[in-house]
Amino acid sequence: MPLFMDVHHKVDGLTAEAVAGAHKRDLEVGPQYGVDYRRYWFDEGSGKVFCLVDAPDAETAVRVHQEAHGLLADELTPVQEGT
């Protein structure tokens, strides 16, 4: 399955707990669409968030975010995993 990295430039109200809460919802919603939000990175100061997601396609990845919490990424890029 393709791998994507998305970027949220600025998430309002970003805290470690809240972003964990959002990720948890991604994990709850994801399986029914065959989407796996694998990991995420964030910076509380700037509100930037990066998510690494395994999804059939970009649209499905976005759909899971939309249903889970409504926080949509500003960029979504197909990526390959290096070693």
Added chain:
Amino acid sequence: MAVLTRVSSPALIGRGEELTELRRVLGEVLAGGSACAVVAGEAGLGKTRLVRELLGGAGDVELLTGGCVEVGSDVLPYAPFVDVLSDLAAREGAAAVRALGGATGNELARLLPDVDDAPDVTAASTSRLYSALRSLLSGLAARRPLLLLVEDLHWSDRATRDLLALLAHRLPPRTLLLLTARTDEADEEHAVPRFLAQLAAAGAHRVELRPFTRAEQALQLSGIVGVPPTPARLDQVYARAEGNPFFAEELIALGAADVVPVTVRDLLEARVHALPPGTRRVVRAAAAAGRRVEHALLARAVDLDDAALDDALRHALDRHVLVTDGRAYVFRHALLHETVAASLLPGERARVHRRLAEALAATPSLAESRHGLAGRIAHHWLAAGDEARGRRASFAAAREAARTLAFAEALTHYERVIALPGDDEDLPVPRYRLLWDAAEVAHLFGAARRAADLVQQAIGCVDPAERHHHAYLHERLGRYLWMAAEGEHALTAYRRAVDLVPEDPVTHWQAAIISGYSQVLMLSGRFDEARAQAELAIDLARQVPDGRATEGHARNNLGVALAHLGEVDRGIEELRAAARIAREGSDDVDDVARAVVNLAAVLFDAGRFPESLAVALGGIATVEQLGLQRRKGIWCRCDAVDSLLVLGRSDEAEYLLREAFALHPEGIDAVRAHGMRGALALRRGRLDEARSELLSARRLGRHVVDGHLVLPVVRALLETLRWRGEWPAALDLAAEVRRRTWSDGDAAYLVPVLAAAAGAAADGAVAGQRAHRAAEERRWCAVAGELVAAAEGATQRPEFLLAPATAALAVARAELSRATGQDGARAWSDAAGAWQDLGDVYQAGCARLREAECLLADRRRAAAAVALRAAHGAAIAARARHLLRAVEATAARARLPLEDRPTDGVAPFGLSARESDVLCLVARGRTDRQIGAELFISHRTVERHVSNILAKLDAHTRAEIVAIAHRHGLVAPEPRRPVRGGQTPATMR
């Protein structure tokens, strides 16, 4: 949407600085300090939340919490103290709480569940209660750091605020008084904002909460929901809540409703509307009872079986509309309560209130506390529209409030009883007694005008056959009228009381009436009559068993009258006796304070400044102890400042004045305090400040007729204007003051005013002379002459004139000689000596400067040098900048040295400069005592100088010294260079 598991963010958001500030203050308290802090902000900004956060990390502290409570449109008197004491009593037992209250611990019973054990209310009760509370707090703080939290100050009653102000003014070590208040609560008199401003001015820390920024609101939403909000959701909430965390919480609790509420009210109504109908009914009944309602009471107010009620309440708790602390249900936020209470339909409202009133009246134990219970019942009856029961309950509530010393609330309840139509047979007292009690409460609350109106109505309906009451009501009328600044009417009322009171047998009624009459006579300056009535009152009081307090009261009046009738020592004796009697255990703290204040005033007026100072300083401590510092603390401090200024101790005066202003002077206190600030500035030479402070005092006191208060302000203002060279303005002011009629008793204060005015006229005459305008000179000389004559005629009995006024009279005469150009050196020297004897260094210095000018005009240079040095020393001692500059200017013009050292090489015979000064005065025939007075040294020092001179001149007698001195030209004027004019210009800056 699922029911939220929480409605508030677990983390505190956006209050970092505020929390740091509060923690810093708390840290200082834990380290042994004391502090008062106020958390202020609009409703819903999170005041309580911030405080909880602070308490969470406070460590090992004793936490006492109380809240102010609203009952309908009234507030519950002393509610926070009742909370605090009830909690303490529950933990430690009522007896232990009373023991912590110290000597007056029994007063705490007023605020404890066993209120019936409280002592009877007297004029002393408030201060005794304060003492007990202070002792309690000290005791608790001695165990471990104490945090007294009083919430919702915007609903506080005046009695609570007064107590808090007293406590805040002198918190025991290791105590933090923490207050929260809404700033958007409008009260008509702005009493709460004013109170908070006063606390802040007295050093309280203030933490003002502001609305969240958009970013902070986003963090809040993250915290509540557990997921960051989408930009759309955040915009929606932020646009409505505008950064108010409570509104945001409510918006979120409302859920993702399609309709976005337009106003807060809509929002809260929507929240309530979302509850099941059964729950809505219960919540509305709860709202009628108040923000907080006891479970058992709520059960009686609604028609539901236990299961249905519990079910309904469960929903209200789940939806975060109500919360519970185990004993009662509380609306989550005051705004929620207000919204629900406003949504009751008229019929429903009356029904619920009736049920609440019936339940509470039948079963008082339904109420958590018996405090304010009568007020609650009255509120419910009146809200139910039952005026007859509401009236009876209001009467009970008035008595209850008076017993807890909440006079403002008691008056509100009494006013309702009086205004409501009803049968007086319903009340346990006759109508005149109702009006009388209401009047007394109004008086104790400080509403003198209303008290007079009420007692007038009481007089209108008392049966004249009740002869003692009928007469005594007139005495009360006189007292209240006097307090309302209606002096003449007060005297009329007292005369009527004296006429009406039966004389046989002698009763305490009669003694009290006569004593009250003598007080008003004394205050009006009618000392002869006051003396006669006071003596009669003492005689009567000694014939009745319960007359001791009245005797003290009368001795107080007698003391002041005697002092002004020339018998200062006897007057002082009487005042000391009055203070002793007042302290004996008679409860009248006002009389203790009155004796202190009157004694300080009499000693001051008599020129016994060190004694007056000692009494005033003792008085500061005494009134503090009695909890009267708001009422008398400012006055006592000003008394002390008065003496300190005379004694040249202006630093201490400055300190005490700062304290006085921290107590927020109002009314006559403000007149006095600004007057003192002006007098201090004058004596230190800060003339602009002096002028503006004294003008403030004049403006504040424009309706005051008491010469004792007004005239010293005028005098200081006249002197200030003269130093600023504005003698014409000074003369205008003097003319204005003279248009008023002053009584014989005001002479002590009027003579210094006239002396200062004569000085202004002399300034005018000297200015005319310098400008060679003879007509002007003659005119101002005539004015000066007239003013001196007025000063001499200010009293019919000049022999009774007290020492400082006599010194001022000497100044007036000297000013006249200055105006007419006669030799005034002698007159000024006399005046300076008189001030010196009294210990008034500054005034003596001013007179010495004038003396030096006269001597220089006469070319008596050596003597002038001595006088100038004396003036110089005085200016330095009194730290009077303006006087110092004037002395230096005169010395420079005359080329006379001011320094106390030989200036022309080695002095003849090896005399020191000081010895030369002494020699000069010896040659002028002065005694050692006179020389000491002139040189500001003791006569023993003079003796020592004289014996040194004898040795150095190898002489054996004073006559020999004088001869040698003249032979060697040691005292002859040295005509080195002519002295121009020989007079300082009238304008001395």
